[in-house]
Amino acid sequence: MEEKKELRAYKEESYPPYPTKATKFWRRNFIYQFFKFWQLNYKIMRIVVKGHT
Amino acid sequence: MARVVVLGAGISGHTSAAFLKKMLGKKHEVIVVSPSQYYQWVPSNIWVGIGKMKVDQVRFKLNKVYNRWGIIFKQAKATTIHPEGDSTTDSPFVSIEYVSEDKNGETEKVEYDYLVNATGPKLRFDLTEGLGPDNNTLSVCTFSHADHTWNELQKRIELMKQGKKQRFLIGTGHPTATCQGAAFEYALNVAFEIRKRKLSHMADITWITNEYELGDFGMGGAYVKRGGYITSTKVFTESVLSEYDITWIKRAGIKKVEPGIAHYETLDGEEKSVEFDFSMLIPAFTGQGFKAFNKQGEDITDVVFAPNGFMKVDADYSGKAFEDWSINDWPQTYQNPTYSNMYATGIAFAPPHSISKPMTSPNGTKIFPAPPRTGMPSGVIGKIVAQNIAEFIKKGATEHKHTANMGRMGAACIVSAGYSLTHGQGATMTVSPIVPDYEKYPQWGRDIEATVGEMGLAGHWIKLFLHYMFIHKAKGYPLWWLLPE
Numbered sequence: 001m002e003e004k005k006e007l008r009a010y011k012e013e014s015y016p017p018y019p020t021k022a023t024k025f026w027r028r029n030f031i032y033q034f035f036k037f038w039q040l041n042y043k044i045m046r047i048v049v050k051g052h053t
Numbered sequence: 054m055a056r057v058v059v060l061g062a063g064i065s066g067h068t069s070a071a072f073l074k075k076m077l078g079k080k081h082e083v084i085v086v087s088p089s090q091y092y093q094w095v096p097s098n099i100w101v102g103i104g105k106m107k108v109d110q111v112r113f114k115l116n117k118v119y120n121r122w123g124i125i126f127k128q129a130k131a132t133t134i135h136p137e138g139d140s141t142t143d144s145p146f147v148s149i150e151y152v153s154e155d156k157n158g159e160t161e162k163v164e165y166d167y168l169v170n171a172t173g174p175k176l177r178f179d180l181t182e183g184l185g186p187d188n189n190t191l192s193v194c195t196f197s198h199a200d201h202t203w204n205e206l207q208k209r210i211e212l213m214k215q216g217k218k219q220r221f222l223i224g225t226g227h228p229t230a231t232c233q234g235a236a237f238e239y240a241l242n243v244a245f246e247i248r249k250r251k252l253s254h255m256a257d258i259t260w261i262t263n264e265y266e267l268g269d270f271g272m273g274g275a276y277v278k279r280g281g282y283i284t285s286t287k288v289f290t291e292s293v294l295s296e297y298d299i300t301w302i303k304r305a306g307i308k309k310v311e312p313g314i315a316h317y318e319t320l321d322g323e324e325k326s327v328e329f330d331f332s333m334l335i336p337a338f339t340g341q342g343f344k345a346f347n348k349q350g351e352d353i354t355d356v357v358f359a360p361n362g363f364m365k366v367d368a369d370y371s372g373k374a375f376e377d378w379s380i381n382d383w384p385q386t387y388q389n390p391t392y393s394n395m396y397a398t399g400i401a402f403a404p405p406h407s408i409s410k411p412m413t414s415p416n417g418t419k420i421f422p423a424p425p426r427t428g429m430p431s432g433v434i435g436k437i438v439a440q441n442i443a444e445f446i447k448k449g450a451t452e453h454k455h456t457a458n459m460g461r462m463g464a465a466c467i468v469s470a471g472y473s474l475t476h477g478q479g480a481t482m483t484v485s486p487i488v489p490d491y492e493k494y495p496q497w498g499r500d501i502e503a504t505v506g507e508m509g510l511a512g513h514w515i516k517l518f519l520h521y522m523f524i525h526k527a528k529g530y531p532l533w534w535l536l537p538e
Contacts, residue, residue, distance in 0.1 A: 013301070
């Protein structure tokens, strides 16, 4: 992926947290994300079941 | 034999019709009236807008499914509602006008025992001067809009390849527009596609929104557990936009769009403008604008509908101050208070008030998001209304056994942030309940254990999985009824 430009201070977009290389790696790590897929689906299902009376 | 008429065949109307027919069987009649011959899975229009899905992947013809189920389908638009009948009949009815090729222009009175109004929103591009695909901006609200938008995006990509820098403006196109989530998704997907083509240096992407803070999404924002902190969706949303090299303008109500320039008012009352080469802006939504008449032919539209055109249901419309809002203001059964055999589901019901705090500029312009009613609550509401009506008809029940209050039910929103099975991303966001309940959850307004905000490849897989699952369900394929809304 192409990286565009470096962040500059004193601009609004420079204040929020920016993901580190490690964070980006885990976000696309196949095995970790496979686990996340099921974990998030479980969390969604809990909400879905609760929402149906 | 009882007859139930469902107006609209979107997520809520289609769900309602499907469960009504399943529960009522052949002894009773279910009629669906919709001007479109297609069912469309709206959440995937985003992917049509970036060329990752074809139009036929997000839609299918309704008559095939309805023929199989035994539902009568009338490709027509409803024009007036007569809940007491008229001088010629005591039965309530809806006047419809056909739009199908074979009966175009023909009118008919469709009598009903129960009416489910699931007509969704009317896209009010006209409420912002110069807005919309027929004017100066684009849209992904329908599959045809999204397809057109993809054609325009391709032209911009070609220009960037030729070395011509392009300015993209994506967000809300009216001071009280809602559906920020869809526009946010589109902004992220456009940025992803541009970055994938190594053209980021040729693009300036701006997110423009009427939210007080980013991450409000029309539901007053939310709090999520992240990195050892409980943090607001403002931080989460700003972080994602920053990562995707998208700058933002917030507290902005777009009032006029001219070719290549959008004029907006800020919550501070300043009049500003922003230039663009490509713009996708979500319009304001209202109800469909039906008229209702009593038996004497008198106009009772204001009795049945709220001023915004959405149908009144069992909500508290007394107009309380923000500080006095409660989840009990929100409807539970979606029954019209005047005519007990009429219901409104999905986006068609009139919300008692917004969820976001109302904000007004010094000039008196209201700049804040209207309440969203996404696919999940729309489906749930459609289903419980069907269940209650079926029990009234079959068992003679008199009480609503099934309820769905947006202050008690949660919602999951999967925000696509790049389409790729190996390098894509999606933000998985869940909130429970949708409307904050500060009595039950005094600190955060919602169940912090059930509220999620996570970015990653899994989010893209989930969104893709949901696409196929809900198309399967909508087509009535085996065990469709087991799949949750």
